[in-house]
Amino acid sequence: MEKTVVLVKPDGVNKRVIGKIMTYLEDAGFKLSAGKFIRLTDDIIDRWYAHHKDKSFFPDLKKFMMETPVMAMVWEGEGVVAKVREICGPTDSLKAPKGTIRGDLGTDIQHNVVHASEDESNAKREIGLLFSQEEIISY
Numbered sequence: 001m002e003k004t005v006v007l008v009k010p011d012g013v014n015k016r017v018i019g020k021i022m023t024y025l026e027d028a029g030f031k032l033s034a035g036k037f038i039r040l041t042d043d044i045i046d047r048w049y050a051h052h053k054d055k056s057f058f059p060d061l062k063k064f065m066m067e068t069p070v071m072a073m074v075w076e077g078e079g080v081v082a083k084v085r086e087i088c089g090p091t092d093s094l095k096a097p098k099g100t101i102r103g104d105l106g107t108d109i110q111h112n113v114v115h116a117s118e119d120e121s122n123a124k125r126e127i128g129l130l131f132s133q134e135e136i137i138s139y
């Protein structure tokens with residue numbers, strides 16, 4: 001079954017909206033297959049955001065992602081990758097419509113509460129970076 005990775009970023013952890021974010025995803029019919037707090041390291045962030053490494057916002061992004069542990073989750077379901085990105089809304093929280101996670105809970109383009117895998121191949125790569133097979137359950 002198709003899987004995606006969702007991270008509740010440090011702004012979401014600090015705002016105590018982890019449970020709310022899970023509810024958006026459960027209400028959409030998706031199943032939580034794995035979840036844990038992880039303190040992202042320098043090395044993981046470099047690999048996670050390899051495509052953003054040369055961007056001007058990268059140093060700030062890295063600092064932000066290390067402010068607190070993130071809640072890393074694997075969600076499962078048909079069409080989960082694209083649907084979860086829809087539920088999250090566009091990257092910039094200020095432009096995200098109400099009813100999306102970022103529109104309802106985010107602050108700006110960086111403090112956008114969640115990360116969601118871009119496509120299935122990135123989801124597989126991200127699962128490999130953060131989870132072992134034993135941590136992903138089926139029920």
Ligand code: CMP
Pocket residue numbers: 052057061091109110111112114115116
């Ligand atoms: P995410 O979807 O996790 O992917 C990369 C992250 O970088 C993004 O969410 C934002 O948190 C951040 N980001 C993207 N664009 C910008 C930008 N222009 N300025 C600051 N942060 C950004």
